[in-house]
Amino acid sequence: MSLSLQALARQLEQAIRDSEPFRELKQAYEDIRRDEAAYRMFANFRDIQLRLHEKQMRGAAILPDEIEQAQKAMALVQQNAKLARLMALEQQMSMTLAEVQHIAMKPLEELHRSMMEGD
Template identity: 30%
Template sequence: MNSNIYDTANQLERELRTFPAYIQVKEAMEEIRSDEATYALFQEFQTATFELQQLSEEPSEDKIKAVQSLYSKVVENSAIKKLMDNEQQLSLLVEDINQIITKPIQEIYQAPTE
């Protein structure tokens, strides 16, 4: 059987779009976008966490406290909390798929068993 690996990857992409975890994330994001205040809070949190990740040095205590305070607001928002919970489920799915896909590569680097 000589299948095109790109066809397989494209099929996986199509199937992912129909998977419940994906649909739940998509619906949760649509709910967030439908409320201006919630979407603004979501974007503020995304920006703050991205900036924190990009720091080349240890963040200041003030910066950490600001992000923690923002996080508290985010998890109190039911729509954003729902998105975060759904993202976690989707992330587990993607992680499982990644482990399956990379298994042959990992096996190359494992010591042979006798």
């Protein structure tokens, strides 16, 4: 990566850290950390997610009871106001970062498109 691109990437990182959505997300994590019941629920939900993701990456079958367990954990998470807020904020941040990635990829997409149009 060229020096100027690295510097811009660092500026983007700092801009993300300084953004209101990131600060809200960070505060939501701190709120969960201070609430023992919510933290246990969150940790359990993340463990289930990671286990299923690892199985999926290995190409292993995800069993119906594992899907049911994940659905029950998700339902519990959604019933907790702090966790529901955290999940919503994570989704918003994820959408923002996906948009940033889409913008950053435009030059390559245009290059590929121009190559295909040249045929």
